[in-house]
Amino acid sequence: MEFGWSDAHEAYRAKITAFLKKTLPADWDQIALHGPGSDAQTDYSRHFCKLLNDEGMLIPHWPAEYGGEDLDPWQQYVLGEELWAVGEPRGGQYMNVNWVGPVLMKYGTAAQREKYFPPIKAGEALWCQGFSEPSAGSDLASLRTLAVPADGGYRVTGAKVWTSYAGHADRCFLLARVPARDGGPAGKAGIVILLTDMASPGIQVKQIPALIGEGDIHEVFFDDVFVPAEDRLGAEGQAWEIINYALQNERVGIPRYAFSRRILDSTVAQLQEDGRFDDPVFQDRAGRALALTEAARMLVYRVVDSRAHNLPPDAFGNLARWATVNSDNGVNNLLTEYRPEGLLGADPMQQAHHQRAIAAGVASGAAEIQLNLAARRYLDLPSGEQRGL
Ligand SMILES: Cc1cc2nc3c(=O)[nH]c(=O)nc-3n(C[C@H](O)[C@H](O)[C@H](O)COP(=O)(O)OP(=O)(O)OC[C@H]3O[C@@H](n4cnc5c(N)ncnc54)[C@H](O)[C@@H]3O)c2cc1C
Secondary structure, three states: OOOOOOHHHHHHHHHHHHHHHHHOOOOHHHHHHOOOOOHHHHHHHHHHHHHHHHOOOOOOOOOHHHOOOOOOHHHHHHHHHHHHHOOOOOHHHHHHHHHHHHHHHHHOOHHHHHHHHHHHHOOOOOEEEEOOEOOEOOOHHHOOOEEEEEOOEEEEEEEEEOOOOOOOOOEEEEEEEOOOOOOOOOOHHHEEEEEEEOOOOOEEEEEEOOOOOOOOEEEEEEEEEEEEHHHEEOOOOOHHHHHHHHHHHHHOOOOHHHHHHHHHHHHHHHHHHOOOOOOHHHHHHHHHHHHHHHHHHHHHHHHHHHHHOOOOOOHHHHHHHHHHHHHHHHHHHHHHHHOOOOOOOOOHHHHHHHHHHHHHOOOOOOHHHHHHHHHHHHOOOOOOOOOOO
16 A cells, blocks of 8 residues: 555644634643543534535435535545544544444435434434343344334343443444244344334333543343334344445544554653653553554555455454554553653543543453454454364
8 A cells, every 4th residue: 555645634633733722622631631522522522523415425425316515535534533642522423424324325225314414414313232231242143122013113121231321322232132933042044133222111211320531331131122124224133234334434433543653642741751761661652652652543444445445344344443442541551651640630622532442442342252254254263162262
């Protein structure tokens, strides 16, 4: 891959940075520190996404027929890098534009797109992702939430956990399973995707206190919740294909390395100002962190390049996710060395990075699983089970 930014890409980046400079409030760092699911950041995201849309930068990479501007995948990444580097003012709405919308474009009905796209485009919609359950995380296919076919739809009963943004979300991209004919647990083929209205009777949301910030993760309970058939995405039996498509988008959807690099640079600058950067321990940690953030950036660019050429997903998507988690950890190692007393009261952005980095290797699926997927799908290596482990 030969890589260099074109003049158009550089101009686009400059447009975004100018917009951020003009738009972000003076206390934005404090808002970001509350966490991506907090009241403060959610309120701000609704205001910010509207302004972003007015500038044509909320969904610029969407096809024009859906209200986007047909921009190339690189421009989407430039936008993601710049927004993530300042702490992601879109809050949970980044999911709408990165993967909820694209999944609906590919698998949704015209009626679903008509229903869900206007609030996304207006910067008003907040979705949550109801995948994980108390005994189904990495092994997602073992999920148990039941969707029993009923007159005109499904009746859903079960529990989800670690659901980000559920406290504020209007819709849940919910995975449940229809009962197998023999009454036993069905496999992947039994999963359905229900685009569930979070205001439906029978849904209870309970916040879980979390290091990542206020209001970020939740338990969500479904007690005989009715979901109309028109809110099912795709056919019964098609869900696993759709989930894989959604996860491919989500895996490299967050350019974490951009935020890590910003924090790395600011921390090194502080160490230099304090006259402490001569210490070989700091130099070692900073050097490693720089190598990790650059490795993550390059691996993600490899994935973007494939997308720009319409190539099918390959192992680089899994490796890029693994590398971005490592870049977060590399910068966190420097930060904890720099402030062994803890980051409370530190620069708000350093603290926000620290909080988000700790969760990064588990949120969006445990990073270790990416190595399993790459080994099995692309290197043809046997699984532990096949090796009798
Ligand atoms: C901040 C945060 C936000 C989240 N947001 C959401 C959300 O919005 N929606 C949602 O549905 N979920 C969400 N999650 C849940 C997340 O997707 C799960 O935590 C993740 O998939 C791991 O599942 P688990 O917690 O059950 O851990 P487990 O699957 O039990 O894994 C525990 C550990 O075992 C390792 N492990 C498990 N199986 C294997 C294997 N086969 N090979 C090697 N190692 C293995 C894992 O790597 C991990 O280190 C969030 C989690 C966090 C921390």
